[in-house]
Amino acid sequence: MTTPKTGGAQGYLRIATEEAFTTPELIAAFREELAAPDVDPGFLSLIGYYLDHPAERPRFVANALMDLGEQRIAHMDERGIDRQILGLTAPGTNVIRNPDRATMVAETANDRLAEAIAKYPTRFSGMAACAPQNPKAAAREIERAIGKLGLSGVLINSHILGEYLDNPKFNEVLEAIEAMDVPLYIHPNTPPASMIGPLLEAGLDGAIFGFGVETGMHALRMITSGALDRFPKLQIVIGHMGEALPFWLYRLDFMHGAGVRTGRYESMKALKKGKVSTYLREHFHITNSGVAWEEAIKFTQKVMGEDRVLYAMDYPYQCPIAEVEALDAMDMPLEVKRKFFQTNAERLFKIKSA
Known part of the structure; x- marks a missing residue:
């Protein structure tokens, strides 16, 4: 098998859609939160590990996150990645308890990202950070980052100090994303203190399992709460093969319908479009970040449609060259592979590749 190359000779470009970076301002804020006497246990487990x-x-991860220049480009070249769509690394601003500081961190991150994109316009695109702790300021920053800086989406690292985007207090944030006509990427966070205990004691709180549990639940809350009935144009991206939701669709539809019919939960009402699966297919896009598994990708394409499944590497957290080689070798028609690696991302994030 030949080493992957950039340039598209294989019939498609490789656009990686969930690639992380950080900034000195975010690291300083992380350090302050780590030093607090009541530090969040999931944050301590995740960031305490990667920082120290x-x-x-x-x-490797800590060093690579800080680079938005030649080292990152070299790593992309080594892996055959033509373009990265960058987002502020988890948990981003969501863990910062001072809303003003969180807003500052988001603004500076967006400025730094825009500068990197201007320097490498054919290699980088980016998703805006915001600080939902202050919804009004977050909405303003989304408008600035998309409208003035030219970013291509918004990334929010799942729960915000234990709260979720289906809460009406965050309506201004979702209104801004919908109005700017860009996708929202809900990236994982470690589970909040209220649910992390059994996961943490077993070492299952992070990417191995806890991320998927927490973020899959967040995505489901966006559906079952009726948030997507309030924001009918909102398009959401979730990674890691949809945090396993495509594999749960049959049971989700069955049990959601049963719950609605019996009135079991006050919070669970009938949805305008009926089934959970309808919302997943019409509002969500799935990336394979961290799951270089042909069978899972093909199943998700079958369930979601070929136009809603995208490639991601998950750099720098998981970036073996062998995974790129394995996905290049998938037994898949070239036109479908081109959608997966390139054109679905170009359409969703409004990218014009050279």
């Missing part, structure tokens, strides 16, 4: 553990992998 001496092992080779966290050191």
